[in-house]
Amino acid sequence: MSAAAAPAAEAPKKKGKMKGIVMTLVMALVFGGGGVGAGLYAAGAGLAGGHKEEAPVDPNMPQLVKKEGAEDHGAEHGEKKTLPMGFEVEKSPDPTKYKASYYTFEQPFTANLRDSDGFTQIGLGASTFYDQKVLDNLKENELPIRSAILMVMAQQDSFTISTPEGKLALQKGLKDAINETLKQRTGFGGIDNVYFTTMVVQ
Known part of the structure; x- marks a missing residue:
């Protein structure tokens, strides 16, 4: 056992x-x-x-315009910065290193407001830290850009657009609309900011 x-x-x-x-x-x-x-x-x-x-710079794409005497601390030609897990964020060029160029739309923009019989009329300018190619793209594509701007303006209501926060939101919406139109038409945005030269809300 x-x-x-x-x-x-x-x-x-x-x-x-x-x-x-x-x-x-x-x-x-x-x-x-x-x-x-x-x-x-x-x-x-x-x-x-x-x-x-770094990926080679495409000479046919717009290039950043350096300020005189600005030091080079690495290329900042990309519009987006990739984060871990593939997320991308818009990366604006450093305004202390790059020179801004400005474009003013000759004709003002007029659109009805969403919630009333009122309307808004704005004069608009745009800035870029990139070379003349971006300004040329703005001029060549002004018609579709004007359409995109008017679409954004038509979404505004009379109360919101009268507040400082509403004006800032409109400014950002217009910049995004211009960049999106330029990307669709030319493959590159490049607009850093938009500025109101006149604004009437009635």
Whole structure:
């Protein structure tokens, strides 16, 4: 009876020992794989001493215009900055390094307000830190840009547009509309800001 019991007692010990070895291997693979993944992420993000090569600048695309005497601290030609996980944010050029150029729309913009019989009329200008190509794109595409601006203006209501916050929101909406139209028509936006030269709300 004792001879039969001995092999039965050894079998669970072997199974327990094997389970421990398998668990150790699995843990090593998990931590090792995590370390490799973290290393690859760090190298891709430029955190681990790897130098990420910049894409060559397309000479046909608009280029930033440097101010005289401004130091070069790396290229800022991209309009977007990529964050981890693929998120992108708009990246505005540094106004202390780059020279702004201005464009004024000759004709004012007039649109009815959304919630009343009133209307608003604005004179508008735009600025860019990029070269003459962006200003040329504005001139060549003024008709679709005017249409996009009027669409944004027609969405305004008389109360909101009368407040400072409403005017700032309108300014941002107009900038976004111009950039979106330019991107659709030319593949590049480049407008940094818009400015009201006149504004009448009635």
